[in-house]
Amino acid sequence: MPVSNSVDREPGRETDGERSGDESADGLPINELFYSLQGEGILAGVPSMFVRTSGCNLRCWFCDSYHTSWEPTHAWMSLEEIVAEIEASDADHVVLTGGEPLLHEASVALLEALDDRGYHTTVETNGTIYRDAPIDLVSVSPKLASSTPTPERDPSGEGEWAERHEADRIDIDALARLVAEYDFQLKFVVTDADDMPEILELLADLRAAADVPIPDEDVLLMPEGATRERLAETRSRVADLAMEYGFRYTPRLHVDLWNDAPET
Ligand SMILES: C[S@@+](CC[C@H](N)C(=O)[O-])C[C@H]1O[C@@H](n2cnc3c(N)ncnc32)[C@H](O)[C@@H]1O
Numbered sequence: 166m167p168v169s170n171s172v173d174r175e176p177g178r179e180t181d182g183e184r185s186g187d188e189s190a191d192g193l194p195i196n197e198l199f200y201s202l203q204g205e206g207i208l209a210g211v212p213s214m215f216v217r218t219s220g221c222n223l224r225c226w227f228c229d230s231y232h233t234s235w236e237p238t239h240a241w242m243s244l245e246e247i248v249a250e251i252e253a254s255d256a257d258h259v260v261l262t263g264g265e266p267l268l269h270e271a272s273v274a275l276l277e278a279l280d281d282r283g284y285h286t287t288v289e290t291n292g293t294i295y296r297d298a299p300i301d302l303v304s305v306s307p308k309l310a311s312s313t314p315t316p317e318r319d320p321s322g323e324g325e326w327a328e329r330h331e332a333d334r335i336d337i338d339a340l341a342r343l344v345a346e347y348d349f350q351l352k353f354v355v356t357d358a359d360d361m362p363e364i365l366e367l368l369a370d371l372r373a374a375a376d377v378p379i380p381d382e383d384v385l386l387m388p389e390g391a392t393r394e395r396l397a398e399t400r401s402r403v404a405d406l407a408m409e410y411g412f413r414y415t416p417r418l419h420v421d422l423w424n425d426a427p428e429t
């Protein structure tokens with residue numbers, strides 16, 4: 166079973182998605198901190214500590230971390246406290262996620278502290294923000310048009326976020342820098358075949374903008390679904406699309422194992 170600490174879930178200072186410069190340099194708003202198996206991507210199955218920061222600059226309608234984006238809740242933890250929790254675990258791998266972890270300037274100092282201690286670091290990011298940090302694998306999940314919280318899909322309002330989400334979800338320069346500077350995987354959330362033309366177009370734009378090759382094997386299709394029930398609807402058609410287009414398929418191992426339980 167995953168273990169967790171006792172981060173309290175009282176709402177704290179809210180992060181509304183503005184890139185932060187004024188936050189405490191040595192602390193982060195932490196939504197959850199837990200030990201689990203990496204559920205997604207090329208390191209799926211690797212025991213890892215997950216550090217989930219709160220606050221996001223996007224609002225995907227399907228976000229499986231609602232309490233970091235739509236309704237952010239967190240406790241502020243110092244970097245020392247975060248590192249101590251990680252060192253108390255057996256993990257060699259740390260996954261920094263969110264919300265959008267690269268919103269926070271202090272994520273860089275945390276990654277430096279982890280690198281100094283020999284941890285392998287993965288950063289899960291929506292790819293709209295570049296930061297210079299010791300990242301062993303940047304796991305970039307660019308957001309497609311199908312993620313936009315239209316009035317019909319908005320989980321908490323009437324589409325108030327749709328315009329901002331649509332304007333901010335793709336930043337080719339940030340994506341190009343991320344893939345040029347770090348070992349990367351591009352992990353697209355796919356619902357159905359309608360997502361594929363946009364993926365191909367984005368890859369063409371990114372290949373033109375980036376200084377490095379982007380092999381198809383570093384492009385992963387991940388089925389949209391925060392629950393076992395929803396994945397049962399999406400996973401086989403996404404697997405078929407991966408075979409048809411020659412991209413890699415990634416499961417959502419943690420959803421298979423623990424459904425939508427927190428801290429997994
Ligand atoms: C909660 S996000 C946090 C990191 C960053 N904000 C991002 O979106 O990449 C972590 C991962 O979960 C994926 N994700 C979120 N909700 C999902 C859903 N309902 N189905 C499949 N993947 C989902 C994201 O695309 C991303 O790869």
Ligand SMILES: Nc1nc2[nH]cc(C(=O)O)c2c(=O)[nH]1
Nearest residue numbers: 201202203204262289419429
């Ligand atoms: N087990 C597990 N693996 C994951 N890989 C990426 C995750 C994320 O939320 O970023 C995640 C997560 O939430 N749980």
Ligand code: SF4
Nearest residue numbers: 221225228234264291
């Ligand atoms: S970018 Fe990531 S954290 Fe933000 S709303 Fe989308 S899935 Fe959730």
Ligand SMILES: [Mg+2]
Nearest residue numbers: 229230262429
């Ligand atoms: Mg997750």
